[in-house]
Amino acid sequence: MVKAIKKIGVLTSGGDAPGMNACIRAVVRTGIYLGKEVVGIKQGYQGMVDRKFVNMDSHSVCNIIQLGGTILKTARCDEFRTYEGRQKAYKNLKKEGIDALVAIGGDGTFTGAELLSREFDIPVICVPGTIDNDLYGSDFTLGYDTANNTVIEAIDKIRDTAASHDRLFFIEVMGRDSGCIALWAGTAGGAEAILLPEKDTGIEDLIQKLEKGADSNKSSSIVIIAEGDKNGGAYHVAKLVKEKFQFYDIKVTILGHLQRGGSPTSFDRVLASRLGYAAVKALEAGETRKMVGIRGNRVKLTDLVESINNNSFKLEEDLMEMSTILTI
Ligand code: F6P
Secondary structure: OOOOEEEEEOOOOOOOOOHHHHHHHHHHHHHHOOEEEEEEEHHHHHHHHOEEEEEHHHHOOOOOOOOOOOOOOOOOOOOOHHHHHHHHHHHHHHHHOOEEEEEOOOHHHHHHHHHHHHHHHEEEEEEOOOOOOOOOOOOOOOOOHHHHHHHHHHHHHHHHHHHHOEEEEEEEEEEOOOOOOHHHHHOOOOOOOOOOOOOOOHHHHHHHHHHHHOOOOOOOOEEEEOOOOOOOOOHHHHHHHHHOOOOOEEEEEEEEEHOOOOOOOOHHHHHHHHHHHHHHHHHHOOOEEEEEEEEEOEEEEEEEHHHHHHOOOOOOHHHHHHHHHHOO
């Protein structure tokens, strides 16, 4: 028989992502609606280890749906990677009366949640929250749409100045292991070339492409590079291209952490609300060690282990193929 849940702990962990607050709001309000108490755990797993708990009521999540970042804060916690650290965290949860968890974050968050749940038999449901969109089992992760819109705005602005000065720009976007932002935002921003960690694009290929552009009187170009691209980052690629293309005035922009902030788009707010709501409903239905994701615009559950083990390649094949044609 499934034990009734009385008190749910909610936390955000790993890199922050726009939409996390909207998700916290949905977890708190759904939990309260179902007659549970909800406790916020500050700074992710670190707060679990250090007993940083805060009681959440409906009012505590007023006016946060539109905010970027996370009101619960986030951290990476080395202690939680050890069994002893997780044991300490679990004892703290017990003392607080927390008997189930909703963890919002990326694959590191999922790994921690899965271990804690298995070792100490506490139900957990995870919500995919990372701008990288690199989690198996969900078409989209919280923050990805907002980050894409931030990047597109930047590309559009850089294009104005690139065209005015006849310059070649290399713009580096986030994605340590994932080319999702680069591919999506590069497509939407009409980039002349897109370099991704998932695809080996040699410098020679890139140069050939840029040469073709120059031959057809293109006077300015934008190349999007995911930070995890194997060629070694935007500055390095720019240097290699400059050696072949002396005549080009080349500039580099690293967009960096501005991609992680900002008010979530309507898509991210609704996705976050749906998944936060679904996470609490899943706990109530006796589910555990699952991720709530969105697939084909329907909420779906995926085993955490399955999600963790399959996160290597997620790019849309048609977008990859299309981008090589449309970027000419
Ligand atoms: O949130 C995901 C991500 O932005 C990666 O693309 C990036 O490499 C990483 O986080 C950097 O995060 P931090 O600066 O927190 O280490």
